[in-house]
């Protein structure tokens with residue numbers, strides 16, 4: 001299978017971490033798509049992923065899967081432990097909920113901040129920017145960090161008692177925060193401590209070596 005990706009991208013990082021956790025890296029050919037040159041907005045790539053985003057997984061039979069969550073669900077089902085998307089019906093539901101929350105409240109919000117209130121991918125790619133919207137989303141991401149801090153004061157992982165896809169989504173948020181130099185609020189001690197613990201995982205350490213964290 002192929003993964004269309006960009007090595008320093010926070011969303012592709014989610015899939016790279018999942019691949020490393022499942023020990024599936026050697027089954028994958030990585031095909032770089034240059035975001036800074038806008039290759040993800042060209043017709044050839046849009047034919048694979050209508051949304052014009054990375055990462056995209058392409059199977060050997062040509063079937064294409066986009067969206068980090070969908071790709072992670074697929075990869076998780078291919079191999080054994082650790083299970084990233086849960087075993088019981090309740091675990092599966094909670095992990096999906098917390099992954100979506102990580103996207104809405106942190107990762108996607110930072111992405112909107114990047115694309116709208118910073119130079120983003122540059123004038124050739126960022127054809128419409130709305131700075132006020134970007135700044136609101138930055139503030140939303142900061143509120144999201146406080147929310148996840150509160151979650152982690154009560155439990156060791158984002159979705160409960162075990163490492164999961166939801167942790168990986170928040171790690172994606174940390175990676176994006178480092179790129180846009182958005183500091184994690186100092187008072188979010190549980191969140192920072194959790195992130196230090198996440199870096200003990202080889203899958204995460206390897207990814208952060210590509211995108212050094214600043215927080």
Ligand SMILES: N[C@@H](CCC(=O)N[C@@H](CS)C(=O)NCC(=O)O)C(=O)O
Nearest residue numbers: 009010011012052053054055067068
């Ligand atoms: N919801 C998508 C978001 C993917 C996404 O935004 N990826 C970034 C790469 S880090 C991207 O392609 N950005 C380019 C753009 O939005 O122009 C997912 O979960 O895969």
